[in-house]
Amino acid sequence: MNAPFFHLLFVLLGACVPVGCAVASPRAVHRGDTSAARLSPSRATEPLASLKNTPAASHTVRELLASGLASRHASEIVQSLTDDVGPRLAGSPGDQAAVAWALARLRAEGLSNVHAEEVIVPHWERGVETGEIVSPTRQKLRLTAIGGSIGTLPAGVEADVIEVQTLEALDTLDAIAVAGKIVFYNTPTERTRDGSGYGRAVAVRALGAKRASAKGAVGVVIRSIGTDQERLPHTGAQRGFEKGETSIPAAALSMPDADLLHRTLAAKKAARLRMTLGCRHLPDAVSANVIGEVPGTTRAEELVVLGAHLDSWDLGTGALDDGAGVGIVIEAARLILATGPRPARTLRVVLFANEENGLAGAKQYAKAHAHELDRHVVALEADSGTDRVTSVTYGGAPSQHAEFVAMAANLSPLGIAADSAEADGGADLSPIRALGVPVVSLSQDSSGYFDIHHTANDTFDKIHPDNLAQAATAFAVAAHVVLTMNENFGRVPEEKRERRH
Ligand SMILES: [Zn+2]
Known part of the structure; x- marks a missing residue:
């Protein structure tokens, strides 16, 4: 989770937990029957009805909304990762297989510059x-x-x-x-x-x-x-x-x-x-961050990053954590490739290694790309499971907040509202956020996520295709708007770069 970032940031940075700390003002506790909410098939398509009433939406945004909500490709990607690779704890044979899977998948989806960047990861075995x-x-x-x-x-x-x-x-x-x-x-x-x-x-x-x-x-x-x-x-x-x-x-x-x-x-x-x-610790192992891009046109050197983590715990097959995020960001890239003219900026998908028990992939990305972090316009992470995005928060320069508000208006047809809380970004983005890269958080409903999280029950049958499509569409629309706009989000102010808590 980005929440789910849960995960281990806490451990590594001594900072906070993934999901929880991201939100400055905790919202109302939800104690309802979350499974019923997840299983309601009509909810994912409802927002389309309001699409025509959103003057901010460009033709391409409308196309992304329509094709994204109609697609079930994000869940097909999760099915492939969980059925064909399965558990993929850092350093394990599954981790190696996941890297090979990701390289093949990104190429098959039509991304460019697809490659693996080596990461040394801890290797712990149950x-x-x-x-x-x-x-x-x-x-x-x-x-x-x-x-x-x-x-x-x-x-x-x-x-x-x-x-x-x-x-x-x-x-x-x-x-x-x-x-x-x-x-x-x-x-x-x-x-x-x-x-x-x-x-x-x-x-x-x-x-x-x-x-x-x-x-x-x-x-x-x-x-x-x-x-x-x-x-x-x-x-x-x-x-x-x-x-x-x-x-x-x-x-x-x-x-x-x-x-x-x-x-x-x-x-x-x-x-x-x-x-x-x-359980035991084995010698460190070699894994990789897997990267692919949709190259930009007139401002190709400026980057928008969509991140998720490729590794998972070993008990389940990592469907919600973080197969869902992998499905979301790859599907978002596919939608952008398939819809409208090629954007001015470059979209970069990063599938991080070793989020769960080390964050080595995120740290290695920050090190390997230090020379171009000033050209990272914004980064978004998907690591909160299969449910719908309900709100969007901003973590960039306060002077550019109006640009964020304008971007967020494009998400309203999906039932997503801008929230004034400071965006945390997520565990895998924390090293680059600490160096000033702005983040935007698309916050998914986590009411049911922690029933499954890190258990043997984290399997593909828990994926909700309609809700996952809504989330992937939200990432595609948000990325598209930033890829095509003239403005940027500045840099994270120095005093806000350390994770809270
Ligand atoms: Zn995760």
Whole structure:
């Protein structure tokens, strides 16, 4: 997610979480039946009715809207990536296959200058993982290693459990109460439309093991960072351990198992847990950012970037995270190629490596393209799943805000409103945003995203073709307007370049 950026930015930059932190003013919590909303087939085409009433829309924008909403190509792209490649954690054979897939796909879609740019990525592998409460009542637990965790000895780690709800609560405990124990962080994730509930909860996954280790704990389990009630744990990355810090095994429990452990501790005042994690770190591996372009005409040296990440966690097939984003940005490029005259500026699609557990691709892009970042007019990232774009936010020079408002008016036929919150851009854009490249965020409805995020349930059947088409169309229209306009968005002011939180 761009939210979904979730992901690991938090870990790498020490900044914030992907989705949540992007929005300065969290909107109303949505507790409705999100699956019903996702499955409503009529919603994606409704906005077309208002198209004729939008005087700002050029002929090409109208064409993009009509052809984009009618197309199901974005979901076909996700199907190909998830069925033909599958899971693609950085450094894995799937990651290599994804790079080859992306090169072939971008060429097949008619993009130019298609190539791979080498990125050195961490290589972490999951192994066997088991967990159980061994007393007072023996109970099997569904858990999964948090990305980057060390493994246990083959016999596992067994210890009494101490429960806390937050990192701050752990900080108040004496080390003697924590030493030798397994710390259980039981932090709920609030369901929100903008993903901010995830942003508020994810710190325990990112930092929980480090904080617990500092007090002498021998392991950590967390309530999965997610909004479902399935018996499927959510993985995700944690912040790496520094030299001199003791790394300890860390795992996420499914929600029903976290509830069981909580009830056991509440009723019996004690519980003993054993877990076995076979995960391990392997030597760094070679991966790549995959890039393709729609070359511009009169101002070809000026670039508009559409980004998504090619890697995924290993439990599912990375359909929502971030197959959907890959489908969105490739389909947006295809729509622009197929519609109207070739734009003045160049559109560049970047499929980043290693967003989930390292952000190495994003950092490498910023380094390799440092010489031309001043020619990056704007960058947009798709990493928030399959649902509709509902709002658009700006992250450029305040002096150019009127240009953004004019651009955003073209999105109103899609039911997308400009929001005054500062755009964060997303995890993969954070290194270039920090160097001044303006960002625009097309924010997707994240109400249902964290039911699936980073679980074995992240599979192609969760993709909603109509809603994904709306999102791809939004990216195409936004990119088209910037590719063809004379103005720009300036640079991100110095004081706003660091991620908040
Ligand atoms: Zn993602």
